[in-house]
Amino acid sequence: MSQEQKKVVKPKKKQTKKKKKQNKSPRLHVDGIFMGYRRGLTTQKTGTSLIKIVGVSTRRESEWYLGKKVAFVYNASRHHNGSNVRTIWGKITNSHGNSGVVRAKFKRNLPAIAMGKKVRVMMYPSNI
Amino acid sequence: MSLQQDPKISQGTVLILLIGKFKGKRVVFLKKLSSGLLLVTGPYNVNGVPLTRIKRKYVIATKTKVDLGELVVPEEINDKFFTPQKPINNWEKTEEKFFTKKQDLKKVGLNETQTKLQNQIDKPIYEAIKKVQYLKEYLTARFKLQKGQLPHKMKF
Numbered sequence: 001m002s003q004e005q006k007k008v009v010k011p012k013k014k015q016t017k018k019k020k021k022q023n024k025s026p027r028l029h030v031d032g033i034f035m036g037y038r039r040g041l042t043t044q045k046t047g048t049s050l051i052k053i054v055g056v057s058t059r060r061e062s063e064w065y066l067g068k069k070v071a072f073v074y075n076a077s078r079h080h081n082g083s084n085v086r087t088i089w090g091k092i093t094n095s096h097g098n099s100g101v102v103r104a105k106f107k108r109n110l111p112a113i114a115m116g117k118k119v120r121v122m123m124y125p126s127n128i
Numbered sequence: 129m130s131l132q133q134d135p136k137i138s139q140g141t142v143l144i145l146l147i148g149k150f151k152g153k154r155v156v157f158l159k160k161l162s163s164g165l166l167l168v169t170g171p172y173n174v175n176g177v178p179l180t181r182i183k184r185k186y187v188i189a190t191k192t193k194v195d196l197g198e199l200v201v202p203e204e205i206n207d208k209f210f211t212p213q214k215p216i217n218n219w220e221k222t223e224e225k226f227f228t229k230k231q232d233l234k235k236v237g238l239n240e241t242q243t244k245l246q247n248q249i250d251k252p253i254y255e256a257i258k259k260v261q262y263l264k265e266y267l268t269a270r271f272k273l274q275k276g277q278l279p280h281k282m283k284f
Contacts, residue, residue, distance in 0.1 A: 026152035026272030030279060055278040064280035124146045125185035128136075128284050 029120040030054060030065075034072065036115055038096075038103060046109045051092065053121055056100035065092050069122040070104050072114055092121065134160075136189040140196040140256075143168060144188040144271045144284070150177045152270035156194050156253055163207045171250035174257065174267045179246055181210055188271075190284045194256050194263065205245060 031054045038048035051070065056062050072088045080086075090106030104119075137143070141157045143166070155168040155177050166184055170177030257263050273279065 026270050028146055028151055028271070028273060030273065055276075056280065061280055122146070123188070123279050126146060126188050127185070128188045 029071075029122045032070070032102075032119045032121045034110055034114045034117055034119050035101065037110075047105065048093070049090070049104050049106060049110050050096055051102050051104050051119055051121070053100065053102060056102075058100050059095050059098045062095045062100045062102050065102055065121060066094065067125060068092050069124060070106070071120045071122065072106065072110055072117070073120060074114070074117075134184065134189075137166070137184075138193070139199060140194040142190045142192040142194065142267065144190060145177075145182060145186065146188060147186040148182070150180070152272055153177050154190075154267050154269070154271060155180075156196075156257075156267070157189075158199075158205075158249070159201050161207050165207070167201065167205065169246070169249055169253065170267070171253050171257070172246055173250060173254060174264060179205060179209075179242075179249065181207075188284050192263075192266070194253065195259075196253060196256055199252060201249065202245060204241075205249070209242075209245075 032051040035050045035052050037044040037046045038050060053065060070090045070092055074086055076084050076086050088106050088108055090104045092102050092104045094103050096103045137157055142154050143157050145151050145153050145155060153175050155170055158167045158169060161167050161181060165181040167181050169179045172178050
């Protein structure tokens with residue numbers, strides 16, 4: 001096949017402008033991971049959860065987040081008040097260790113199923 | 129309620145709202161009300177935020193400041209301005225309520241005095257915003273955390 005035959009000019013597809021969701025709710029939280037409960041080798045204290053905040057790797061960096069609210073967001077099968085999205089609220093209480101992990105206490109203890117799942121660390125109460 | 133001066137927040141400071149319907153919006157601070165709440169405005173014609181009040185802990189104070197001069201906020205805009213009108217006594221038990229459907233109980237919009245005060249406040253602020261390059265676009269844009277952005281490393 002010659003070069004000219006190979007080139008097949010395709011008609012330009014009319015680009016339909018997709019209406020962007022202009023006012024989509026902005027992300028105002030940092031993701032964290034629920035690593036597990038506070039524990040010694042053989043016993044765990046389910047009242048306190050350990051959260052690894054994305055991008056925080058030192059104890060000093062984690063100090064910014066102390067006192068901030070945390071939310072574990074999950075779906076349930078039953079709808080309540082128009083939504084099946086539920087949250088468990090808590091707050092970051094102290095640093096845990098030297099590598100940026102943080103302790104949090106929730107209103108109701110986090111379920112064990114949440115281990116390894118995402119948790120949202122809010123930017124409030126803010127003192128910036 | 130302590131009315132201590134917050135060194136970061138003064139009249140004209142641009143604040144970022146962290147909570148509520150207008151979260152992420154950048155608004156202009158007007159004054160601290162006697163209840164301790166902060167009075168802010170979009171202005172309304174810039175980003176759709178009307179005169180509202182928020183708590184200091186749900187706000188990020190930025191270094192950006194709108195030069196408002198010595199803007200005097202009218203005395204009428206105080207905590208009472210924001211409290212809803214008192215409902216009729218025992219509305220729940222009246223005949224009218226019995227026959228009113230839930231969808232008909234519409235939220236009362238802003239009345240004349242409220243819109244008048246809104247425009248009165250917003251006009252000098254908007255004039256001050258227009259003088260600075262990109263400030264209007266800055267206030268229109270919403271704050272959001274993007275991938276890789278970490279608030280503990282950001283300077284506001």
